[in-house]
Amino acid sequence: MRTSYKFLSCVAAACFLSFAALAQKQTPPEGGKPRDFQLPAxxxxxxxxxxxxxxxxxxxxxxxxxxxxxxxxxxxxxxxxxxxxxxxxxxxxxxxxxxxxxxxxxxxxxxxxxxxxxxxxxxxxxxxxxxxxxxxxxxxxxxxxxxxxxxxxxxxxxxxxxxxxxxxxxxxxxxxxxxxxxxxxxxxxxxxxxxxxxxxxxxxxxxxxxxxxxxxxxxxxxxxxxxxxxxxxxxxxxxxxxxxxGKWKEGPEVDYPVATPVKTNEVAMIDRKGAPQTTVLLGLPTLDPSKPDYLPLQVTNSLLGGSFGSRITANIRENKGYTYSPFSTISSGYRVAIWYEQADVTSEHTGASLQEISKEIKRLQNEPPSADELKGIQNYEAGIFVLQNSTPGGIINQLNFLDLHGLSDSYLTDRVKNIYNVTPEKVQQMAKDYFKYEDMTLVLVGDKKLLEKQIKEHQNALKVK
CATH class of the missing domain: 3.30.830.10 (Metalloenzyme, LuxS/M16 peptidase-like)
Incomplete structure (x- = not known):
C-alpha cells in the first residue's frame, strides 16, 4: 500500500507541475463584459x-x-x-x-x-x-x-x-x-x-x-x-x-437631525504605553450619497486605499511592510459622510507610514492613474456591486439605501455603466477636491513617547513641501 500511494503521489505531482507550466504560458481569457443591474419589479x-x-x-x-x-x-x-x-x-x-x-x-x-x-x-x-x-x-x-x-x-x-x-x-x-x-x-x-x-x-x-x-x-x-x-x-x-x-398608530413623522461635520487638521493621541503598534485613523468629511459625484468618489477611494490592490495598501503593506491590513472607506450617514484611512502600523514606522499615505494622496492629485489601473478598480467595483445584489437580503439593503438617501432607481440600474464612465482625469480631480491632506483629522492610538517626535518630523516635512 505504501509503494502504491507513493507512486500515485509522484504521478499527481508530475501532472500538477505540467499543468502549472502550461498555465504559465497561456494568457487567460478576458472576462465577460459587466452588465447593468436589472432591478426586479x-x-x-x-x-x-x-x-x-x-x-x-x-x-x-x-x-x-x-x-x-x-x-x-x-x-x-x-x-x-x-x-x-x-x-x-x-x-x-x-x-x-x-x-x-x-x-x-x-x-x-x-x-x-x-x-x-x-x-x-x-x-x-x-x-x-x-x-x-x-x-x-x-x-x-x-x-x-x-x-x-x-x-x-x-x-x-x-x-x-x-x-x-x-x-x-x-x-x-x-x-x-x-x-x-x-x-x-x-x-x-x-x-x-x-x-x-x-x-x-x-x-x-x-x-x-x-x-x-x-x-x-x-x-x-x-x-x-x-x-x-x-x-x-x-x-x-x-x-x-x-x-x-393597518390599525397601528401613525406615530411621528420621519425627522433626521442633520449633522454638520467639521474639517480640522487636529492631531489627537491616545496613549498606550509600550504598544508595539499604532492605530492610525486619518480622514475628513466628504460627499454623501445624495451628491452626484458620490460614485466617482467611491471609485477614487477604491483606487487610493479601499481595495486590496489599492495604492496605499500596495505601498505600506506590500512594499514597506509597515502594516498588515490597511484600508480606507467612506462611512455615510443621513446627508453626511466621512472618508478615512485606517491602519495598524509598527510603532517605529508611524511617521513613515503617514509620509507614504500623504505621498500617495499627492501623487494622485498631481497625476491621473493609467487607464489599465483604473479599469482594474472599475472591474472590482462592478464585481462587488453584482455580489451585493445576489441575495434577497442584498436587494433589501439596496432598496433601503435608496430610501434613506432619497435616490432614484437609476442609482442601481445605471451603476455599472456609470462606474465605467469614470475617467482617469475625473479620479485625479476627485483627489484634488476631496482628499486634501491639510484638512484631515489624525487620531493615533499608541505609545505617546514613540509618537510625538515622529509626528513632529512628519508635520515639518509637510511644511517644507
Whole structure:
C-alpha cells in the first residue's frame, strides 16, 4: 500500500507541475463584459396610517426575507442617552410581546425554517426574519407583534443593561474602537454621530420608563417600511401586512437631525504605553450619497486605499511592510459622510507610514492613474456591486439605501455603466477636491513617547513641501 500511494503521489505531482507550466504560458481569457443591474419589479404601496410596503419577487429558492425597518436609531438619542436605542431594541427582541414570550416566538419562527432578529443602528432599527415561502404571512404577523406590542418586562432590564456594559468594556479595550470614538467626536462634535460609546454611568441610569419613552417618541407607522423579497404569495403577504399593521398608530413623522461635520487638521493621541503598534485613523468629511459625484468618489477611494490592490495598501503593506491590513472607506450617514484611512502600523514606522499615505494622496492629485489601473478598480467595483445584489437580503439593503438617501432607481440600474464612465482625469480631480491632506483629522492610538517626535518630523516635512 505504501509503494502504491507513493507512486500515485509522484504521478499527481508530475501532472500538477505540467499543468502549472502550461498555465504559465497561456494568457487567460478576458472576462465577460459587466452588465447593468436589472432591478426586479417592485410593488410599492402606502397604508392609511403612513406605513410603506415594498414587495419584490426574487430568485428561485422557496424562501422570503421580510424586514420591518423603522427610521429611528442612535441618531435620535440625547447627549446622555447613548445606546438607549440599543437597550430598547434588545428589550423588544428578548422581552417578547404582550401575547408571546421570546421563547415562544423563537420556536414558532424556527418551525417555519428561520429566525427573528432585532438590531439598532445609527439611523434605523430593523426587525427582520427569513422563512420558507409558505410561512411568509405568519412571519409578517409575528414581526408586527414584536414592533407594535412589545411587552417591555421590567425583569429583563438589568440583565440587558449588564450585557451592554460587558459589550462596552470589551469594545472600548480595542485600539481601533478607541480611535473611531475620538475621530467621530472631533468630526461630528455635538451630533449623535459623534457619540460612539456611552459611559457606564449612562447605562446604569437607564430605566424601563426611559426605554418605553424612546419607543413612544420614535416608533410608529409613518417611520416604518416593510420589505418582502424572495418567493412568496403576494396577495397573502399584502393581506397579512394590512391586517397586522393597518390599525397601528401613525406615530411621528420621519425627522433626521442633520449633522454638520467639521474639517480640522487636529492631531489627537491616545496613549498606550509600550504598544508595539499604532492605530492610525486619518480622514475628513466628504460627499454623501445624495451628491452626484458620490460614485466617482467611491471609485477614487477604491483606487487610493479601499481595495486590496489599492495604492496605499500596495505601498505600506506590500512594499514597506509597515502594516498588515490597511484600508480606507467612506462611512455615510443621513446627508453626511466621512472618508478615512485606517491602519495598524509598527510603532517605529508611524511617521513613515503617514509620509507614504500623504505621498500617495499627492501623487494622485498631481497625476491621473493609467487607464489599465483604473479599469482594474472599475472591474472590482462592478464585481462587488453584482455580489451585493445576489441575495434577497442584498436587494433589501439596496432598496433601503435608496430610501434613506432619497435616490432614484437609476442609482442601481445605471451603476455599472456609470462606474465605467469614470475617467482617469475625473479620479485625479476627485483627489484634488476631496482628499486634501491639510484638512484631515489624525487620531493615533499608541505609545505617546514613540509618537510625538515622529509626528513632529512628519508635520515639518509637510511644511517644507
Amino acid at each position: 417592485k410593488k410599492v404601496e402606502k397604508l392609511g396610517n403612513g406605513l410603506s410596503t415594498t414587495l419584490v419577487q426574487y430568485g428561485a429558492i422557496p424562501k422570503v426575507n421580510i424586514n420591518v425597518i423603522i427610521k429611528t436609531g442612535n441618531i435620535h438619542e440625547g447627549p446622555n442617552e447613548v445606546w438607549l436605542g440599543d437597550l430598547t431594541g434588545n428589550l423588544m427582541r428578548e422581552g417578547g410581546t404582550t401575547t408571546m414570550d421570546f421563547k415562544t416566538i423563537a420556536k414558532k419562527v424556527a418551525a417555519m425554517g428561520g429566525e427573528v432578529n432585532v438590531s439598532t443602528g445609527p439611523n434605523q432599527m430593523t426587525v427582520s426574519g427569513s422563512v420558507l415561502s409558505e410561512f411568509a404571512p405568519d412571519l409578517v404577523k409575528i414581526l408586527a407583534d414584536i414592533v407594535i406590542n412589545p411587552a417591555f418586562p421590567a425583569s429583563e432590564v438589568e440583565r440587558l443593561k449588564n450585557d451592554l456594559k460587558r459589550q462596552l468594556t470589551v469594545q472600548k479595550s480595542v485600539p481601533q474602537n478607541q480611535a473611531t470614538e475620538k475621530f467621530r467626536s472631533i468630526i461630528y462634535k455635538d451630533h449623535s454621530y459623534g457619540r460612539y460609546f456611552p459611559t457606564e454611568e449612562m447605562l446604569n441610569s437607564y430605566t424601563l420608563d426611559m426605554a418605553k419613552g424612546f419607543y413612544e417618541k420614535n416608533i410608529g407607522a409613518k417611520r416604518t417600511v416593510v420589505y418582502a423579497v424572495g418567493k412568496f404569495d403576494e396577495a397573502a403577504v399584502k393581506k397579512a401586512i394590512e391586517e397586522a399593521f
